[in-house]
Amino acid sequence: MSWLDRLGRTLGVRRPATPARIRATALDRRQIGLAVAVLVVAVPLALMLAVDQSVAIAFRDGSPGFRNAMEAVTRFGESQWVLVPSAVVALSAFVAASREPQPLRRSALRWIGQTNLFVFVVVALSGIGVNVIKVIIGRARPRVFFGDGFFGVDPLTFGSAYASFPSGHTATAFAFAIAVGMIARRTRPFLFAFAALIALSRVAITAHWVGDTVAAAGLALVIALCVRHWFATRGLAFTIRADGQTVLTPSGRLVLAAARRLLKRHQLHDRPERTA
Numbered sequence: 001m002s003w004l005d006r007l008g009r010t011l012g013v014r015r016p017a018t019p020a021r022i023r024a025t026a027l028d029r030r031q032i033g034l035a036v037a038v039l040v041v042a043v044p045l046a047l048m049l050a051v052d053q054s055v056a057i058a059f060r061d062g063s064p065g066f067r068n069a070m071e072a073v074t075r076f077g078e079s080q081w082v083l084v085p086s087a088v089v090a091l092s093a094f095v096a097a098s099r100e101p102q103p104l105r106r107s108a109l110r111w112i113g114q115t116n117l118f119v120f121v122v123v124a125l126s127g128i129g130v131n132v133i134k135v136i137i138g139r140a141r142p143r144v145f146f147g148d149g150f151f152g153v154d155p156l157t158f159g160s161a162y163a164s165f166p167s168g169h170t171a172t173a174f175a176f177a178i179a180v181g182m183i184a185r186r187t188r189p190f191l192f193a194f195a196a197l198i199a200l201s202r203v204a205i206t207a208h209w210v211g212d213t214v215a216a217a218g219l220a221l222v223i224a225l226c227v228r229h230w231f232a233t234r235g236l237a238f239t240i241r242a243d244g245q246t247v248l249t250p251s252g253r254l255v256l257a258a259a260r261r262l263l264k265r266h267q268l269h270d271r272p273e274r275t276a
Helices: 003-011 018-050 052-060 066-075 080-099 105-135 144-149 166-182 183-203 210-232 250-270
Strands: 238-240 246-248
Touching: 018 144, 018 210, 018 238, 018 246, 018 250, 052 066, 052 144, 052 210, 052 246, 066 166, 066 183, 080 105, 080 166, 105 210, 105 250, 166 210, 183 210, 210 238, 210 246, 246 250
Parallel strands: none
Antiparallel strands: 238 246
8 A cells, every 4th residue: 555545544535426526626616716706806906996095094094092903903813823723633633533443433533634634724725825926916015005105016026015915814814714614604604703803904904905805815715615625526524415515524514413412512501590
């Protein structure tokens, strides 16, 4: 057995049927194309022409207290808050699975490792993609506009002053929200509220234009869809139904069902007893 086969066995690779993979590819391509056209290109361009300057000026001249609060919030959009924990949990789960003799527990541990690996990859690739696009586009940050009056792009320019598009913190926050939301749907409202708050903070401290944050969210969605498809075609964390829809693997559904039962039991235990 080659090292690649051993790695696949450790990760728990299970490939869905070929017809299902073909249908999933077509569905994902449509979603990715729509996300690129609308969120990465059309909406940011419209915002640049319509509101970017006025919003940036309003926040620059706004309340110092609000700006200070947003300075504290924006730090939670840094990628190390996600990359380090997800990498540690993924590695720990795979090691534990390799030593677990009980098949059901081994499958559950592998799925936990796969999901954390999925989150790690989505966030890491979003960060890499953002940094590449920043250099290619070279959009001036609001501080350049405030200082020199320049509102535009200087392609292939290195340096923070021309690294506005898209927003790295926002991409990290939305990549995390989208990736975890693909695994645990019930967490989506809270995760997207967190990601939106990070996006607001980047605009509020005038580190980015509004359009930068929308493009970052769109890029995170595109990367999450691509990575999910790659994982699903190999049966990692996700699988593909016969109709082409990407869903959690059976192990994942069992783990989440068990987690919900434990949470409900904990809530019932903590609920105060009614007195007559």
